[in-house]
Amino acid sequence: MNQTMRAEGLTKSFGQVHAADRVSLSVAAGEVVGLLGPNGAGKTTILRMIAGILTPDAGEVFINGIDVARDPLATKSKIGFHSGDTQLYQRLNPREALEYFGRLYGMNERALHHRIEELVEQLEMGSFASRPCGTLSSGQKQRANIARAFLHEPDLLILDEPTNALDVVSGQFIVEAIRREKAAGRAVIFSTHIMGEAEYLCDRISLLHQGRIVDEGTVPELLERSGCPNLTDAFLKNIGARRNGGAA
Numbered sequence: 001m002n003q004t005m006r007a008e009g010l011t012k013s014f015g016q017v018h019a020a021d022r023v024s025l026s027v028a029a030g031e032v033v034g035l036l037g038p039n040g041a042g043k044t045t046i047l048r049m050i051a052g053i054l055t056p057d058a059g060e061v062f063i064n065g066i067d068v069a070r071d072p073l074a075t076k077s078k079i080g081f082h083s084g085d086t087q088l089y090q091r092l093n094p095r096e097a098l099e100y101f102g103r104l105y106g107m108n109e110r111a112l113h114h115r116i117e118e119l120v121e122q123l124e125m126g127s128f129a130s131r132p133c134g135t136l137s138s139g140q141k142q143r144a145n146i147a148r149a150f151l152h153e154p155d156l157l158i159l160d161e162p163t164n165a166l167d168v169v170s171g172q173f174i175v176e177a178i179r180r181e182k183a184a185g186r187a188v189i190f191s192t193h194i195m196g197e198a199e200y201l202c203d204r205i206s207l208l209h210q211g212r213i214v215d216e217g218t219v220p221e222l223l224e225r226s227g228c229p230n231l232t233d234a235f236l237k238n239i240g241a242r243r244n245g246g247a248a
């Protein structure tokens with residue numbers, strides 16, 4: 001399969017903490033890959049290295065076959081990155097913020113305005129899209145931030161807990177928006193703690209523990225290997241067994 005993103009042997013330590021240990025991952029066009037792991041497993045570290053925001057100690061990332069370390073500008077233009085830490089300019093409203101980022105991405109004005117209105121509708125942002133970002137609730141800011149990641153129709157979407165802090169209705173808008181991006185041929189890699197979301201969205205899942213991928217596959221494959229009826233049990237069994245020092 002033609003891989004939109006291929007990461008090989010990503011490794012990163014912070015002092016004594018091995019946040020990522022020889023992690024290899026790939027995602028193809030029209031595919032959704034989920035990163036599941038407990039707090040501190042290394043999900044954010046890995047997504048930041050894939051996005052070219054954090055330099056790995058070892059390992060490589062290729063976007064459309066281009067090495068992120070060698071050509072960061074060319075590869076970053078192909079990526080939409082969302083994380084809860086991303087800030088929008090407080091005095092701009094979401095429409096103005098999206099216009100600003102769209103121009104940075106070199107979108108033409110017509111396409112940009114069309115895309116902004118499409119996202120405002122899809123992510124149900126109409127009631128707050130003209131209010132300054134500094135006045136928005138955390139969930140509203142999060143939706144605006146997701147719109148920013150989707151804006152330039154990148155080949156690869158990297159989403160760090162995209163539904164974190166959202167109510168169940170807002171979360172569903174994001175989940176459906178991710179499905180639309182997948183259907184449009186985008187490659188998506190995202191982290192989540194929400195098992196139902198992972199089961200519903202992911203073509204493949206990588207299970208992380210202490211910076212390592214401890215299992216990966218489709219949901220049916222993970223269930224079969226674990227002998228568990230659902231992903232939550234499979235996850236707890238795998239992580240629990242490793243915490244107790246055994247194999248899953």
Ligand SMILES: Nc1ncnc2c1ncn2[C@@H]1O[C@H](COP(=O)(O)OP(=O)(O)OP(=O)(O)O)[C@@H](O)[C@H]1O
Pocket residue numbers: 014017018019037038039040041042043044045046
């Ligand atoms: N800049 C940093 N300096 C020091 N340690 C860090 C830094 N960033 C991450 N770590 C450590 O690396 C490990 C992995 O962190 P990371 O944020 O990647 O995990 P995560 O799986 O995204 O966790 P969570 O689900 O809680 O967001 C943790 O032990 C964390 O404390």
